[in-house]
Amino acid sequence: MLFHNILLGSLLCGLAVAVPKWCNTTEKAYLVEEDQAYNWFQALHECGRRNLQLVQIDSKEINDIIVNEVIRPNTVDYGAFFWLGGNDEFNVTSRERDFYWSPSGRKMDFSNWAEGQPDNDEYKEHCVHARGIWAYFRWNDYACDNRLGFICEEHSLAAVGKS
Numbered sequence: 001m002l003f004h005n006i007l008l009g010s011l012l013c014g015l016a017v018a019v020p021k022w023c024n025t026t027e028k029a030y031l032v033e034e035d036q037a038y039n040w041f042q043a044l045h046e047c048g049r050r051n052l053q054l055v056q057i058d059s060k061e062i063n064d065i066i067v068n069e070v071i072r073p074n075t076v077d078y079g080a081f082f083w084l085g086g087n088d089e090f091n092v093t094s095r096e097r098d099f100y101w102s103p104s105g106r107k108m109d110f111s112n113w114a115e116g117q118p119d120n121d122e123y124k125e126h127c128v129h130a131r132g133i134w135a136y137f138r139w140n141d142y143a144c145d146n147r148l149g150f151i152c153e154e155h156s157l158a159a160v161g162k163s
């Protein structure tokens with residue numbers, strides 16, 4: 001019976017749907033989903049429904065915290081891609097364009113683009129994702145309907161309220 005329960009338990013764990021992982025950092029709390037199953041709008045929605053926002057990375061310090069305290073310790077697949085809160089306001093006409101953070105509406109000043117990015121390939125790439133740790137978490141503009149994981153964060157005011 002014990003063996004049966006262990007076997008059943010392991011089967012159930014194996015079948016369980018992976019859930020996003022909460023991660024507390026020195027900065028704020030983040031939620032990380034590495035299942036490559038969400039387009040950018042679904043990722044935005046998944047964050048919003050939890051009273052979170054798709055992550056905004058506006059400094060090297062925040063980028064380092066996310067790499068070292070969120071992605072490295074909480075993901076299995078270092079090749080996984082993650083949607084970030086950046087977009088080009090769905091600009092279809094140009095390769096040279098500004099990017100904005102959806103949580104604040106602010107223009108992106110810090111960036112961590114991969115070499116050759118953003119390239120707005122076929123003028124279809126309006127959403128920003130980070131590549132996995134294997135690619136140094138560098139960013140790429142990508143078609144928003146690609147299915148990736150995502151990173152959510154607490155709203156800034158929520159984090160301030162805690163300190």
Ligand SMILES: [Ca+2]
Pocket residue numbers: 117118119120121125140141142
């Ligand atoms: Ca691109």
